[in-house]
Amino acid sequence: MKHLIFSHKSFGTDIALLILRVGASMMLLTHGWAKITNFSERLNTFADPIGLGPALSLQLVIFAEFFCAIFLILGFMSRVVLVPLIINMAVITFVVHADDPFSRQELPLLFLVTFVVLMFTGPGKLSMDAQILQKRRY
Numbered sequence: 001m002k003h004l005i006f007s008h009k010s011f012g013t014d015i016a017l018l019i020l021r022v023g024a025s026m027m028l029l030t031h032g033w034a035k036i037t038n039f040s041e042r043l044n045t046f047a048d049p050i051g052l053g054p055a056l057s058l059q060l061v062i063f064a065e066f067f068c069a070i071f072l073i074l075g076f077m078s079r080v081v082l083v084p085l086i087i088n089m090a091v092i093t094f095v096v097h098a099d100d101p102f103s104r105q106e107l108p109l110l111f112l113v114t115f116v117v118l119m120f121t122g123p124g125k126l127s128m129d130a131q132i133l134q135k136r137r138y
Contacts, residue, residue: 017124021078024114025069028085032066049095064088072118075127082119089115 035042035058046054065088068081089112097104123129 014124014126017118017121018075018126020114021075021118021123021127022073024111024118025072028065028111029069029073032062032064032069035062036066047096049091060084061088072123075123075129078123078127078129079119082115085115086112086119 039058039062043054043058046058048054048057050057052060064084068084071077071081072085089108092108093105093112097108
């Protein structure tokens with residue numbers, strides 16, 4: 001209780017990081033789930049923006065948008081799973097939608113900014129990462 005009142009870092013910051021982390025990941029998770037459930041149909045039309053082949057590109061996007069998003073919701077290995085998420089959003093924004101109007105770039109750019117902020121701040125105290133670090137100190 002004392003840490004909630006007298007902490008140099010407000011508990012509100014940890015709540016805000018939790019909301020940001022979980023909210024962004026839950027929204028991204030829906031995009032990944034849609035790609036999993038329609039994998040065979042998407043495979044025929046999926047773009048190959050960096051030359052890895054449509055199948056591998058789609059699998060990497062699913063890995064980032066679904067599995068990395070789940071780990072980020074939990075706050076487990078947050079900075080590690082943020083790397084594929086940031087790369088995924090950067091490719092979507094600056095390669096796939098490079099010639100599109102800003103309205104098509106806006107959503108992936110918003111995810112990109114969110115994930116970069118989380119990379120700098122970390123997941124906060126309300127995460128599995130923080131719990132693991134706290135147990136190691138004792």
